[in-house]
Amino acid sequence: MPPLRDRREDILPLARQLLAEATIRLKRPIEGLSPRAADQLLRYKWPGNVRELENAMERAVALARVNRTDFDDLPEEVRQAVPVPSPSGHVKALEEVEKEYILAVLALNDGNQTRTAEQLEIGSATLYRKLKKFGAEAGDGEPDSS
Numbered sequence: 001m002p003p004l005r006d007r008r009e010d011i012l013p014l015a016r017q018l019l020a021e022a023t024i025r026l027k028r029p030i031e032g033l034s035p036r037a038a039d040q041l042l043r044y045k046w047p048g049n050v051r052e053l054e055n056a057m058e059r060a061v062a063l064a065r066v067n068r069t070d071f072d073d074l075p076e077e078v079r080q081a082v083p084v085p086s087p088s089g090h091v092k093a094l095e096e097v098e099k100e101y102i103l104a105v106l107a108l109n110d111g112n113q114t115r116t117a118e119q120l121e122i123g124s125a126t127l128y129r130k131l132k133k134f135g136a137e138a139g140d141g142e143p144d145s146s
Helices: 008-026 035-043 049-063 094-108 113-120 124-134
Strands: none
Touching: 008 035, 008 049, 008 094, 035 049, 035 094, 094 113, 094 124, 113 124
8 A cells, every 4th residue: 555645635534534533532522623734734744654644633632622623733743744745846836725625625525515614614605706716516526527
């Protein structure tokens, strides 16, 4: 199995699964990752692979002061990670990163815009505007192909 750094698309789903397992193990009512924490997980290269991600999620659950893990709950080395360049060596534009992140969260919520807006901590109107700008059809989480 390739390392996490080569499977960036697997990081957030795996992190959410490991977070859920840690909440049960530690008996903490944590509902998920803040958008800032999720973004930072994607920036880190994960040299320790899945075991390191598992330890990071357990630490985040243990340190969380509210019902959602945040940037400050992540290990220091993860908090200090810088954006990962694309294979071409260029750092993606902020708008492209935002688009990918919003569409990924929308897909995780099966196209439910209300849950997606809540998870992203933005208003529903803001989410709708961004989806329209990105060319995504309302509710499907996939780019508009027409």
